[in-house]
Amino acid sequence: MKTEFDMVIVGGGPIGIACGLEAKKNGLNYLILEKGPIVNSLFHYPSNMQFFSSSEKLEIDEIPFISNEAKPKRDEALEYYRRIVTSNKLNIHLFEKVENVQKNENVFTIVSDKATYTSKQVVISTGFYDLPNLLNVPGENLEKVVHYYDNPHYYSGQKVAVIGASNSAIDAALECWRKGAEVSLIIRGSEVGQRVKYWVRPDIINRIEEGSIKAYYNTTIKSISKDHINLTAKGEDIAIENDFVLALTGYKPNFKFLEKLGVNTSNDEKKLPEYNPDTMETNVAGLYLAGVICGGMETHKWFIENSRIHAKMIVKNIISSAITTS
Template structure:
């Protein structure tokens, strides 16, 4: 069983930042990622453009050069992959952490491939793994997906998109322009206010001209093989349908956090317990980094404002280590 000063669970941008900082400070470390490098970004839509400009996505002051001010998915994949490879980071890919158990001051990390011992743990798993489900009949049909990759698949199809945030609106516009007959089902009275400012006018214009049909203040009640049932302000209606994209957001793996002993707030936000000045959770030696710190408030933390977590965490680990040596 290999031992490390630090095991980092999650190989996204913030997990990579933690690995870089650990290596720079001379700590032994291992990053464990259940998929490829920056797995969450890899599963983003193929044509996605970030809200943030490239310099705000940089980690460890390594320049991120993109064609436009706001980079696209493939440019981000290239950037973070090059950081991992050129710095020869110690990262295990396609390896899933199944259990973390603390005993006698050390953590035992068990994955589907090996077991490790670590003095400290960083959980940087993000929130993109678990979709917010609709919990309605028919949601498990093969034609329903909670993830969107490419508009080509939906060309010449009747496509219902559920949601009003960036992912839903981007998908609606892309698929419409590739020949889909798009219906937008929006629970609220309007397109989300957080939609990218250069995209929101576009979708509103497409709706107003009738190119995309929007159902406001509406919810899908049931999904059938060839149609969907929608509850609208004018009553229940059925529309013909080939595919459904339920892009209603995602959430952290709270079950995994609770299994680690991390306390969550009792309200709907499910905020995990941690100290902002160290990022250490209520479990000594177990740190949180990145988006996962916001619980259900997934719009609170981004790469640009959580990349500092890496330096905060490593500084605290070194501080405690120095204290142990002096005592």
């Protein structure tokens, strides 16, 4: 098995795949390492999820993405990206987790749970879906509390508290209610998030106004017990009966991994990583960022459609740098 490369890409999501395609087209010796299946994060999205973006905006390398509706579903995206990987015979190792990356002089050593590789350049394209934003309240570790949601059938006939005001929380609240759950929606702010999909936001507001879904605005979670969830709403303590808690409060990049690699991040709450926006190279020479991870905690700033260009930027810089030093 070959272990020396021009470029190792950590993360086999859509942007990591785009980087692999670009590397292959330009004759670079590359490897993609993905800790799960192809597009692991998308695979763990809710089974009924529909993208906000239309299919052409999710395309990479100008490969057409044909979907039944203008905005594709999760399974259509899985099929699209899988076919790109298999049809182009991309060099990707699945179910191989990167545990460490170190730079010695001008060469990176990449250690996975299966092998060790060396590479002149490394691209980090790991997204942000692996680490949920925790509530940090007593009872969060109970089995009834989950930070990822898949299918509403599981919650039919149950009392479900959905925490959050963005797309994932609102989708889950509506789906669970439509499958027969008694849904309480816990929102920290004063309204349903403004970035909720435009065809979904009126739906949830109507369900709240008619009383089908009980919404608690300006509310925080005090604690979670086996049979209740304890809230503070507008200064008043409330306990509501509860079977399951869907804490869909967002996710964040693995900042510890970036810091271990030597990537600087801003000192404010945004934790923006340092990189050159023209080349995507970080403050560590030869180490690049691609995709959502570029936004730090601002995970709503980067999407497939506006970060797929990172692949071309990175490979162009690698090639031009090689020409300059040769």
